[in-house]
Amino acid sequence: MRILMIRHGDPDYEHDTLTEKGRREAALLAEYAQHLDLGDCYVSPLGRARDTAAYSLKKVKKTAVTMDWLQEFAARVDINQSENLRKAYPNTKKEGDRYLPRNVWDIVPSFWTRYPEYQDPEGWRGCETARYSDMAETYDGVTRAFDSLLEQYGYRRNGRYYQVLKENTRTVTFFCHFGISCVLLSHLWNMSPFLLWHGLAMAPTSVTEVVTEEREQGIAYFRALRIGDTGHLYAGGEPASFAARFCETYSNWEQRH
Numbered sequence: 001m002r003i004l005m006i007r008h009g010d011p012d013y014e015h016d017t018l019t020e021k022g023r024r025e026a027a028l029l030a031e032y033a034q035h036l037d038l039g040d041c042y043v044s045p046l047g048r049a050r051d052t053a054a055y056s057l058k059k060v061k062k063t064a065v066t067m068d069w070l071q072e073f074a075a076r077v078d079i080n081q082s083e084n085l086r087k088a089y090p091n092t093k094k095e096g097d098r099y100l101p102r103n104v105w106d107i108v109p110s111f112w113t114r115y116p117e118y119q120d121p122e123g124w125r126g127c128e129t130a131r132y133s134d135m136a137e138t139y140d141g142v143t144r145a146f147d148s149l150l151e152q153y154g155y156r157r158n159g160r161y162y163q164v165l166k167e168n169t170r171t172v173t174f175f176c177h178f179g180i181s182c183v184l185l186s187h188l189w190n191m192s193p194f195l196l197w198h199g200l201a202m203a204p205t206s207v208t209e210v211v212t213e214e215r216e217q218g219i220a221y222f223r224a225l226r227i228g229d230t231g232h233l234y235a236g237g238e239p240a241s242f243a244a245r246f247c248e249t250y251s252n253w254e255q256r257h
Contacts, residue, residue, distance in 0.1 A: 001212045009048070033060050076102060151165070163218060
């Protein structure tokens with residue numbers, strides 16, 4: 001079995017759609033899509049993902065099923081309950097005298113790398129961020145839905161691997177987002193999602209490809225063939241967007257901090 005995770009194009013977050021650059025990226029992706037063998041397609045309900053998918057789906061004459069759980073990972077942390085967490089999420093905006101909720105993975109490395117539980121495959125569930133957020137509940141809801149879909153294709157979760165109910169070489173494609181892609185990969189690989197949120201940067205319209213390896217009959221594990229591939233952008237002379245990255249050097253204030 002083969003899974004493609006395709007991130008949306010350069011985002012206009014305010015209007016939940018694509019920038020003009022994002023539309024150029026999506027058009028280049030569409031030219032490449034005919035060589036990808038997209039198989040069965042699923043899309044996030046958010047506009048930026050749907051708008052990206054529309055270019056490729058039109059090109060290959062396919063439709064996609066909308067899956068609510070493919071929307072960007074929505075867990076939020078309440079740092080009002082922990083003075084320590086205010087160091088982990090600096091520059092948090094306030095409304096009155098209370099801090100506004102923050103995305104759980106928008107956390108500085110000097111904090112999460114200090115605590116081993118953030119890096120542990122199961123221990124992250126007990127980390128301070130998880131205790132003051134709906135992170136674990138949201139993660140489990142997403143991965144249950146993901147596993148339910150994989151079982152429809154013949155792969156049932158069994159502990160830390162997948163039991164092969166019916167082997168196949170079909171492809172499923174997800175048009176989605178960076179954060180949720182890291183969640184799905186962390187589940188497939190039995191890793192803390194923090195390691196992938198901070199160790200990877202998948203540029204807009206990039207393609208990530210994982211396939212099953214069935215070295216033992218009836219047992220499957222997923223392995224990446226490529227992560228964040230933007231070859232279609234380079235081929236089209238379109239630079240990859242900086243979205244999903246933070247400043248390469250702290251002194252560069254033109255890049256996101």
